[in-house]
Amino acid sequence: MVRRDATRGLAALGLCCVAVALFSPGLPADAQDADPDADVDEWVEFEDGHTGEHVRAPARDQRPPAPPAEPEVVEEVPPDDSQPIATPVPTDWLPNDGSQCRRRRRHRFCDGPLRVPRPHGDAAALADRLNLGTRAGQYVLEHAARPEWVAAIQGRPSTTLRWPVDGGNLWRGLQPRRGRRHEHTGVDIGARAGTKALAANDGLVIYAHNDITGYGNMVTVAHVDGSVTMYAHLQAAYVFPGMQVRRAQVLGEIGETGIAHGTHLHFEWRIDGVPSNPLPRFTRVPARAERRLRQLESGG
Numbered sequence: 001m002v003r004r005d006a007t008r009g010l011a012a013l014g015l016c017c018v019a020v021a022l023f024s025p026g027l028p029a030d031a032q033d034a035d036p037d038a039d040v041d042e043w044v045e046f047e048d049g050h051t052g053e054h055v056r057a058p059a060r061d062q063r064p065p066a067p068p069a070e071p072e073v074v075e076e077v078p079p080d081d082s083q084p085i086a087t088p089v090p091t092d093w094l095p096n097d098g099s100q101c102r103r104r105r106r107h108r109f110c111d112g113p114l115r116v117p118r119p120h121g122d123a124a125a126l127a128d129r130l131n132l133g134t135r136a137g138q139y140v141l142e143h144a145a146r147p148e149w150v151a152a153i154q155g156r157p158s159t160t161l162r163w164p165v166d167g168g169n170l171w172r173g174l175q176p177r178r179g180r181r182h183e184h185t186g187v188d189i190g191a192r193a194g195t196k197a198l199a200a201n202d203g204l205v206i207y208a209h210n211d212i213t214g215y216g217n218m219v220t221v222a223h224v225d226g227s228v229t230m231y232a233h234l235q236a237a238y239v240f241p242g243m244q245v246r247r248a249q250v251l252g253e254i255g256e257t258g259i260a261h262g263t264h265l266h267f268e269w270r271i272d273g274v275p276s277n278p279l280p281r282f283t284r285v286p287a288r289a290e291r292r293l294r295q296l297e298s299g300g
Helices: 002-023 121-130 134-139 147-151 287-297
Strands: 043-047 054-058 101-104 107-110 169-172 187-190 196-198 203-209 217-222 228-237 250-254 264-271 274-276
Touching: 134 203, 134 217, 169 287, 203 228, 217 250
Parallel strands: none
Antiparallel strands: 043 054, 101 107, 169 187, 187 264, 196 250, 203 217, 217 228, 228 250, 228 264, 264 274
16 A cells, blocks of 8 residues: 555656656747857967967967057146245354455456355255255265156256246356366356345255355255256355255345455356256246347257
């Protein structure tokens, strides 16, 4: 009896399975007959570089990746250097040794009196750490600014130079040595005594003193691109080594210390220690200086 009931149960289960298979919805006929490769436009065969076997893969998977998008070019925004940036007038000055006059051939000149502020604060500490001062000022007469000086600059580079004397008149530019005429390594810009001398670009003051013969009171600034600018014959400097300066910031007052015939600023722009012509790089050149600049550029 038990065996007969088990047999009947298995038979009933089999009938149920057949009924489910017959009446349950299956895959659509088009899906059952679909080619798995139908959505692939093209196939390619190639040799696997690791196994040496020939394999088949969709061509779209073998196409080179799309090139990266071109980086957006951001144009340099010119700095707003229309107005000078004030520097506080120093009240604590280094002691000076008088006029410090001497003769050079038939000419008498005076590098003094020294008029440079006494270094102090974080800027003085930075100058000590980077060995800024007289040796730095002499070094850049023949070499590029040291990498550690450039790394310490808080500013941005620029392809132009800001005219360093508002209202100043261009006297003369660079001149090579010819016969008895001495080489002139910079640009002379005439102005009244006490007119402010302005930084041509952001930079770090690496020298401010009068102990480089002939330059008088002078400030030297190193810039982000490794070049340096020099501002000589000053009546007084307002900055000292280790100070960060901005483009168009006041560096001092124009005078005639050193080998100078009349009050003017002797401006030098040196690249790798070599005097370079700054005239094509100047911006904000006064109209009367612009006319003289064109004469010099044309060889006049």
